[in-house]
Ligand SMILES: Nc1ncnc2c1ncn2[C@@H]1O[C@H](COP(=O)(O)OP(=O)(O)O)[C@@H](O)[C@H]1O
């Protein structure tokens with residue numbers, strides 16, 4: 061690995077590691093003693109964000125350079141940008157951190173997205189997936205997606221802002237997914253479902269199907285209870 065590639069890799073790994081409990085499973089980490097990772101960890105957050113962005117620049121498709129970019133999140137799954145474009149509405153661009161083979165990874169992401177849409181319909185934000193082949197000067201093949209930017213608050217922290225019919229649809233869709241696929245949507249992160257000023261709900265993260273295990277219900281139990289409560293039901297999982 062060249063110095064440049066190694067640097068990119070360390071920034072990626074450190075950024076993911078800083079934000080995600082599961083990052084360790086998804087990354088073969090560089091040597092534990094990496095001074096670079098230790099240094100990145102010690103940086104103040106704005107500096108770290110800038111580094112992540114600088115590191116990412118060459119990896120992003122051209123459209124990402126046509127407006128102002130702000131990083132909304134950098135979890136283990138994706139670096140998430142808001143793009144304030146001069147001629148279109150603001151949109152979100154997610155550059156996925158690859159989990160092995162990019163093509164296989166993307167097929168599985170698209171299949172999961174379709175499953176979410178089948179069960180939860182319009183609550184799932186319309187998403188366009190893309191791959192940019194590796195160019196001469198870019199470090200790697202880039203994969204990601206584009207979505208409209210949803211100005212909203214985390215639903216699970218503000219459930220009272222949602223219209224009851226919307227929570228009802230979320231309840232029914234979740235129950236339908238469980239029934240058809242034996243799995244739940246990923247409601248572990250409070251920010252995955254947003255509520256706008258009019259009380260409408262938007263699920264922006266279709267990253268994974270969560271099998272019904274104790275770990276899943278443990279991690280999302282509070283949020284599943286909230287959905288039931290605000291839908292006017294006793295509970296979501298019997
Ligand atoms: N379309 C969107 N509009 C507004 N905010 C978004 C959008 N997509 C993602 N976000 C914000 O960025 C965060 C991270 O995005 P997400 O897709 O959940 O990535 P991850 O897989 O890393 O959790 C979300 O939890 C949400 O707060």
Ligand SMILES: [Mg+2]
Pocket residue numbers: 249251252265
């Ligand atoms: Mg998320």
